[in-house]
Amino acid sequence: MNEKINFTIKETFVSAVQNHKKNKLEAAENLYKEVLKKNPNHFQSICFLGTLLIQTKNFEKAKQLLYKAIETQPNNANVQNNLGILFKQLREFEKAINYFQKAIEIQPGFANAYYNLGVTFKELGELQKAISCYQKVIQINPNDINAHNNLGIELKGLGDYQKAIICYEKVIKINPNYGAAHNNLGNVLKSLGEDQKAINCYQEALKIKPDSIEAQTNISDIYISQLDNLEKAISTSHKTQETIRKAFIINNQEISLYRLKHDVQQAEYLSSKNYKINGIDKFQIIGNKILKRKENSKDNNNFNQKILLNYDEINSLLPFYKANHIYQTSKISEGCINPDKNWQDVEEQYFNSPKQIIYIDNFLSNEAIKELREFCLISKIWNREYKDKYLGAFSDQGFISPIHLQIAIELKQKLPKLFGKHSLGKFWAFKYDSILGKGINVHADFALLNLNFWITPDEYNNNKNSGGLKVYDAHAPEDWTFQKYNNNVDEVYKFLNDNNANCTNMPYKFNRAVLFNSAYFHETDKIDFKDGYESRRINITYLFGNRLIKKMN
Numbered sequence: 001m002n003e004k005i006n007f008t009i010k011e012t013f014v015s016a017v018q019n020h021k022k023n024k025l026e027a028a029e030n031l032y033k034e035v036l037k038k039n040p041n042h043f044q045s046i047c048f049l050g051t052l053l054i055q056t057k058n059f060e061k062a063k064q065l066l067y068k069a070i071e072t073q074p075n076n077a078n079v080q081n082n083l084g085i086l087f088k089q090l091r092e093f094e095k096a097i098n099y100f101q102k103a104i105e106i107q108p109g110f111a112n113a114y115y116n117l118g119v120t121f122k123e124l125g126e127l128q129k130a131i132s133c134y135q136k137v138i139q140i141n142p143n144d145i146n147a148h149n150n151l152g153i154e155l156k157g158l159g160d161y162q163k164a165i166i167c168y169e170k171v172i173k174i175n176p177n178y179g180a181a182h183n184n185l186g187n188v189l190k191s192l193g194e195d196q197k198a199i200n201c202y203q204e205a206l207k208i209k210p211d212s213i214e215a216q217t218n219i220s221d222i223y224i225s226q227l228d229n230l231e232k233a234i235s236t237s238h239k240t241q242e243t244i245r246k247a248f249i250i251n252n253q254e255i256s257l258y259r260l261k262h263d264v265q266q267a268e269y270l271s272s273k274n275y276k277i278n279g280i281d282k283f284q285i286i287g288n289k290i291l292k293r294k295e296n297s298k299d300n301n302n303f304n305q306k307i308l309l310n311y312d313e314i315n316s317l318l319p320f321y322k323a324n325h326i327y328q329t330s331k332i333s334e335g336c337i338n339p340d341k342n343w344q345d346v347e348e349q350y351f352n353s354p355k356q357i358i359y360i361d362n363f364l365s366n367e368a369i370k371e372l373r374e375f376c377l378i379s380k381i382w383n384r385e386y387k388d389k390y391l392g393a394f395s396d397q398g399f400i401s402p403i404h405l406q407i408a409i410e411l412k413q414k415l416p417k418l419f420g421k422h423s424l425g426k427f428w429a430f431k432y433d434s435i436l437g438k439g440i441n442v443h444a445d446f447a448l449l450n451l452n453f454w455i456t457p458d459e460y461n462n463n464k465n466s467g468g469l470k471v472y473d474a475h476a477p478e479d480w481t482f483q484k485y486n487n488n489v490d491e492v493y494k495f496l497n498d499n500n501a502n503c504t505n506m507p508y509k510f511n512r513a514v515l516f517n518s519a520y521f522h523e524t525d526k527i528d529f530k531d532g533y534e535s536r537r538i539n540i541t542y543l544f545g546n547r548l549i550k551k552m553n
Contacts, residue, residue, distance in 0.1 A: 439524020
């Protein structure tokens with residue numbers, strides 16, 4: 001009898017592992033649980049189910065199982081490593097580091113633990129430590145392409161381009177079909193100004209993975225920055241947007257409340273303008289029903305929670321989500337930036353400003369801002385979701401038109417001392433819902449010049465003294481990584497306080513642009529706009545030039 005039970009457990013466990021390897025996670029989970037019903041102390045099932053639950057983000061249950069495993073076998077390096085992965089996912093980095101280091105202490109040649117430790121240090125912005133970890137992985141396994149690739153990324157981040165190139169070339173030699181290495185090699189070549197070589201690398205990445213959003217985005221970025229082939233810049237950006245739309249899925253049957261609210265409002269706006277888009281009618285009906293259900297639920301004030309959808313609802317929403325629709329702007333007759341303004345005076349104002357922070361009222365021509373606003377209301381290009389519940393659209397992913405590019409060209413022509421010698425970086429727009437979310441946290445950008453302007457009419461702003469931009473006259477430290485000065489709010493505020501930084505508060509005003517040194521820390525002021533689709537606060541940002549990156553010693 002005992003032999004029959006043991007055989008059944010073994011057979012069930014093997015089946016669970018096979019399903020797990022095939023990424024059939026639900027089936028694998030049920031089989032592991034079946035084993036544990038018969039033998040609650042089956043060590044391998046405890047460990048494997050723990051790792052599966054990390055994959056499905058059931059972190060509390062995963063933690064319970066892995067703690068049980070570590071009690072049974074405290075010197076099991078794999079369990080220590082998996083606990084590190086769990087706490088890294090929970091962003092409890094100190095605990096994650098301790099578990100990875102414990103795994104390495106138990107098993108000094110444990111390449112996976114070194115790799116995971118490197119990824120954790122990268123997230124913390126400790127690039128030198130990350131580099132040391134990846135180098136250790138390569139020492140253990142010289143053909144670990146992920147370690148070579150990540151090492152290249154960190155070396156590029158520190159400005160050591162030639163060593164980064166060597167890393168990517170090593171990956172491609174080991175595995176020519178590793179698309180990420182071709183893409184990353186292109187990024188280094190782009191930073192070195194070798195645009196055509198970079199494009200060739202991105203095209204190689206697309207041959208390997210034709211639906212690579214990253215590679216397609218990078219090609220678009222180069223054509224946008226060159227400003228000499230506007231049709232190519234627009235068409236490559238549109239291609240990125242099409243790729244994003246085709247790949248759109250609703251993960252885990254969940255959707256953000258603030259995202260769905262915006263998209264339903266946009267669908268209603270498009271219908272009111274008689275635009276015929278695939279799935280738009282059903283999207284409005286089902287979308288409004290889902291929003292009503294959320295409104296009537298007990299947790300209707302908990303905007304952090306996502307809305308759980310059934311499969312019929314998902315199938316009803318997807319056709320509209322996958323449909324492309326970008327507004328075709330009209331030709332501007334006189335110019336995009338205000339033709340009646342003395343732009344030489346604006347240049348002098350900036351150069352004479354002791355803090356390099358100025359604002360420019362009536363920035364765009366009436367024609368240009370009207371068309372740009374229509375573009376933002378009509379175009380289905382609001383793809384990026386942010387934790388503070390605003391949406392983003394980017395130049396290399398559909399947020400582009402002849403007007404967008406002409407604004408950049410005219411800035412370089414009419415303000416040559418300011419913009420002439422600097423290349424155009426990215427430009428983007430953010431849309432806010434002041435009922436559900438807030439503005440952008442304090443951060444700095446990687447450029448030299450930041451031009452930020454607002455296109456929502458003043459009538460929608462409930463507080464005329466706020467809703468704009470707060471700029472602090474303190475540069476991001478040179479030894480801080482881009483990730484550090486964009487994701488560590490508490491540390492940034494401490495830095496500003498320690499350096500007695502002064503804040504310049506630019507109140508919101510329709511068609512007002514704020515121009516400042518992009519190294520300055522800045523954040524959105526408190527926003528209070530009317531609730532409605534057309535009343536959403538929209539800001540547009542253009543970046544010019546790049547700050548020099550310090551090379552490694």
